[in-house]
Amino acid sequence: MRRVAAIVSPWSKRRAHRVVALENVISSWTPEVNYLVLIQEAADVExxxxxVVRGVENLGWIEGPEIELGDVVMPILGKGSVDVSYRRSDVHHTLFLTNRCNSNCLMCSQPPTKDEDGxxxxEAIDIVRHIENSPESIGLTGGEPLLTGNRLREVLDEIHLRHPMMRIDLLTNGRLLSNRGTAAALLDxxxxxxxxxxxxYGHAHMLHDFVVQSPGAFEQTLEGILRLQEHGQPIQVRIVLIEPVLERLIDLCExxxxxxxxxxxxxxxxxxxxxxxxxxxxxxxxxxxxxWPTLMRASRTLRRYGVRHMFMNTPLCALPKDLWPLAVRSISDWKQVYSDECAGCSVMDSCSGLFAWHERGWKPTKIRKIEEMVE
Ligand code: SF4
Structure with missing residues (x-):
């Protein structure tokens, strides 16, 4: 989610709004949706x-150089800014369902909190209602989305109702699905x-439980995976490449x-x-x-078993060339950048680049531009 500068009509509250052109307001109007008209000229405000005076209450206006038609925004009251919850022109879209989690992963990018945040x-359901043109896919993330209980099913059903063809990429540690009742309530x-x-993160409980800092998590996640399989759900296993995981990566792939x-x-x-x-x-x-030798071997192992696999968040210069065809541009648009060293790199168009905050942390490899496109 981006926070950008924008001036919004003073009566507009902090809730989801769809940004529209003035000429489209009447034709697309429905009482369920809040609209902000993107101002083109001063007379638009009048x-x-x-x-509004004539009774169209779910209407306001917005002005700002970074606001685009089709955005879903949340005004920040009195701050001259809005949160862009959905940007139609982005490739990646994400809804954040909770900051609570039942694991404590060593490399968690979003450290959990305990506060009730229903x-x-x-907000997520409200945003779904305000998205006009269904994107190909949307991510649901947390924290641990399964901790929202029955409300997760509510979100999934709402997305299906409004955007039936949209794919939902749901990031979950799967632990709560080890309970048959929970799995049935969500999946039936x-x-x-x-x-x-x-x-x-490991082929054995000691390693996985260490990485997620939660005893018993390995068994629960495996049971959760089996529940998903019983319900015919497609599963992507995610492996984050930190040292203890890399040390036993081949065992995990086996x-x-x-x-x-x-x-x-x-x-x-x-x-x-x-x-x-x-x-x-x-x-x-x-x-x-x-x-690199471990990554090559891991890929060979998965290929031997016929398991489709890919590399995410990995710049091409962090991978041996043989693995480049497996690298996908996965970093969300709003947090993806290139570094100064990338200038003139011949593969920049197909490279995932770096997380915007790599300067405060680190790069996944020593960045070295690729001089010529490999055939
Ligand atoms: S130099 Fe930059 S653009 Fe080129 S492969 Fe590395 S990270 Fe990607």
């Missing part, structure tokens, strides 16, 4: 005030198109190939240098180039 689910009759993104053959795909991900990762720098801050 036209909107006139409509209002985040209300589910119509939304969900891809379940479930982190797994385990997935042998014991979880129904997995849809595996995502191998560079660590995001923020949150708990900064506090656990000794195991999170590494140069992926030092692990």
């Amino acid at each position: 036209r909107i005030v006139d409509l 209002w985040l689910v209300d 009759g589910l119509e939304a198109r969900v891809a379940w993104l479930v982190p797994l 385990f997935i190939g042998k014991s979880l053959p129904f997995i849809h795909e595996v995502a191998l991900m560079a660590c995001e240098p923020i949150g708990f990762a900064l506090a656990n720098k000794e195991v999170c801050d590494l140069d992926l180039q030092d692990w």
Whole structure:
């Protein structure tokens, strides 16, 4: 989510609004949606005030160089800014459901809090209602979204109702799905198109439980994965490449190939240098180039078992060339940058680049521009 400068009509409250052009307000109007008209000329404000006076209450106006038509924004009252909760022109879209979590991962990018934050689910549902053109996919994340209980199903059903063709990428540790009742309440009759993104950090409980700092998590996550499989749900296993994980990565890939053959795909991900990762720098801050033989072997192992896999958050110069075809541009638009060293790199267009906060943390490798495109 971005926070950008914008002037908003003084009567507009902190709730979701769809940004529209004045000429489209009447044709697209519905009482369920709040609208902010993007001002093009001074006279527009008078036209909107006139409509509001005549009883069109869910209408206001907005002005700002970074505001785009189709955005869903939340005004920050009295601050001259808005949160852009959804930007139509972005490739990646995410809704944040809770900051609470039942794990404490060593490299967590969003350290959990204990506060009750059910209002985040209300906001997410409100944002879903305000998105006009369905994007191809949207991410749901936390914290741990399963901690929102029945409300998670509410969010999934709302997305399916408003955007039936949209894919939902749901990031969850899966632990609560080990309970058959919880799994049934969430998954029975589910119509939304969900891809379940479930982190797994080891082939044995000692390693996984250490990385997520939660005894018993390995067994619960595996049971959760099995519940998803029983319900025919597609699962992507996520592996964040920190030192203890890399040390036993081949064992983990073997385990997935042998014991979880129904997995849809595996995502191998560079660590995001923020949150708990900064506090656990000794195991999170590494140069992926030092692990190229391990990455090559891991890829070969997964390929041997016919497991589709990819590398995420990894700049191309952090990978051996043989693995470049498996690298995807996965960093969300608003947090993706390139560094000064990237200037003139021949593969920049297909490179995922770096997290915007890499300067405060670290880069996943020593950045070195690629002089020529490899054939
Ligand atoms: S130099 Fe920059 S653009 Fe080129 S591969 Fe590395 S990170 Fe990507």
